[in-house]
Structures are given as structure tokens and as C-alpha cells.
Amino acid sequence: MPPNIKPTTRSLTPEELEKLVKSAASSVSAIKNIKQPLPSKEEVAEEKKSAKFYLPVLRLNDPTQWDSKPLSERKHFTNEVAKATCVGKCCGYDGLKAGCCQLDPEDIEHVLGPLDEEWIKKTIKWFRKKGINVTRHDIVIDFEEGRLIGQAHFNNHPVFLQKDSYPILRIQASGIRFSCKFLNVSNGMCTIYEQRPDMCKDYYCSYVKSNFLVRTKNHPNTYKKIDIGNKEEEKEEKE
Ligand code: SF4
Numbered sequence: 074m075p076p077n078i079k080p081t082t083r084s085l086t087p088e089e090l091e092k093l094v095k096s097a098a099s100s101v102s103a104i105k106n107i108k109q110p111l112p113s114k115e116e117v118a119e120e121k122k123s124a125k126f127y128l129p130v131l132r133l134n135d136p137t138q139w140d141s142k143p144l145s146e147r148k149h150f151t152n153e154v155a156k157a158t159c160v161g162k163c164c165g166y167d168g169l170k171a172g173c174c175q176l177d178p179e180d181i182e183h184v185l186g187p188l189d190e191e192w193i194k195k196t197i198k199w200f201r202k203k204g205i206n207v208t209r210h211d212i213v214i215d216f217e218e219g220r221l222i223g224q225a226h227f228n229n230h231p232v233f234l235q236k237d238s239y240p241i242l243r244i245q246a247s248g249i250r251f252s253c254k255f256l257n258v259s260n261g262m263c264t265i266y267e268q269r270p271d272m273c274k275d276y277y278c279s280y281v282k283s284n285f286l287v288r289t290k291n292h293p294n295t296y297k298k299i300d301i302g303n304k305e306e307e308k309e310e311k312e
């Protein structure tokens with residue numbers, strides 16, 4: 074999920090805070106009890122034939138997937154636009170939510186790593202401050218485990234076989250695909266939004282790059298058409 078989705082900027086009431094901690098706790102308890110059956114190859118093949126959401130999440134980072142909209146037709150990728158897009162019309166598909174927080178067996182865009190050790194330590198502390206006791210294993214997957222997951226479910230994709238890909242965000246089976254453990258798959262929202270890693274904060278898929286003007290770290294007060302391979306087209310627009 075991209076950086077612009079901020080559910081709220083006001084302080085939470087004690088009731089809301091309690092609800093949030095409970096929701097995070099149930100997410101972590103789910104992490105600790107991964108017993109979800111994984112889909113068989115036949116089930117995946119069957120779903121692929123019928124699932125309208127299977128194909129759109131392939132090749133999220135491929136700039137040739139979407140025509141680049143002219144600047145005059147682009148909207149600023151504001152929080153509202155990001156929310157409407159990413160959790161309701163991801164990649165332009167009605168109802169598709171948070172495609173970049175999920176993986177298909179043939180598509181391993183985004184929701185991986187490597188994560189830095191500092192983020193892992195901070196995240197463990199962040200959970201513990203909320204009274205939720207998590208370990209490194211609850212949050213990330215390291216090489217030995219990831220290699221086996223890659224062999225079993227991602228056709229030995231090289232990303233899973235290389236040590237420098239790790240640590241990666243913990244993933245769980247979710248229907249025919251895998252999702253980040255911290256994704257609420259029902260509403261497409263990140264359950265650790267304020268603590269999500271930089272790779273999530275900084276991520277924009279090719280659809281967003283091709284269709285919107287986005288803020289960048291270096292240009293926080295402007296919306297910029299992101300370079301997707303054609304530097305001559307790169308321009309900036311004042312907010
Ligand atoms: S894939 Fe693109 S449109 Fe979909 S949630 Fe991610 S950034 Fe948003």
C-alpha cells in the first residue's frame with residue numbers, strides 16, 4: 074500500500090485505541106497460528122481461469138502495462154485519491170484492494186524485502202509497547218524458511234533463493250494468493266500503517282506512476298510525474 078493512505082490524523086480516543094490494539098493483537102495471533110491450508114496447483118489453476126482479480130496484479134512494476142497519461146489529465150495522488158484507488162480500485166480494477174501487499178504464485182511484486190534490522194527491532198518494540206509480545210519470527214521470514222517457501226509455492230523463483238533478498242515481510246496464504254501478514258485482506262488496509270517499513274512507504278506501482286502525479290521524498294511540496302523510464306517526459310507541477 075502506498076504512503077498516502079492515512080486513515081486519520083487526530084488523536085485516538087481510548088476506545089479507538091483499545092480497538093486498534095485488539096485488532097493488532099488478533100493480527101499477531103493470526104501470525105502465530107498459521108494453519109491456513111495452502112491452495113493446490115489445481116486450485117490455483119482453476120481460480121486463475123475464473124478469478125477476475127488474478128491477472129491484474131501481475132507485473133505491477135512493469136511500466137509497459139499502462140499507457141502513460143498526459144500531465145493535463147493527471148490528478149494529484151492525494152490521501153483521498155490514494156485511498157479510493159488502492160483500497161477500492163487498485164490498478165484501475167473495481168473492487169481490487171492492495172495488490173502490492175499481496176503475491177500470486179507467479180507474481181512476486183513488492184511485498185518482500187529486504188528489510189533492515191533496525192526496522193525489525195523497532196517494530197518488535199512498537200508491538201511490545203502495545204502489550205503485544207512478538208518475536209522476530211512473527212514479523213519476518215529469513216533465508217532458510219523463505220527458500221523452502223519459494224520451492225514449494227513460487228516455482229523456485231530466484232528472489233527466494235538469494236540470501237540477500239532477506240529478511241522479508243512474513244506472508245500468509247490468502248485464498249489463491251499470499252498476503253503480507255499485516256494486511257487486512259477484507260478492507261485492504263495496513264494494520265501497522267504507522268510502523269510499516271520504508272519500502273512500503275516509498276512504493277508506487279506502475280499504474281500509479283502512469284496515471285497520477287505523486288509526492289516524492291525529495292519534493293514533499295510538489296506532485297511529480299514519476300520517471301518510469303522516459304526521462305524526457307519527467308516534469309513537475311506545483312501543488
Ligand atoms: S498496486 Fe498500485 S494501485 Fe494497487 S494498492 Fe499498490 S500502489 Fe495502490
Ligand code: SF4
Pocket residue numbers: 074075173174184242253254255256257262263264265266269270273
Ligand atoms: S506492511 Fe504489509 S500490509 Fe502494510 S503496507 Fe507493507 S506490505 Fe502492505
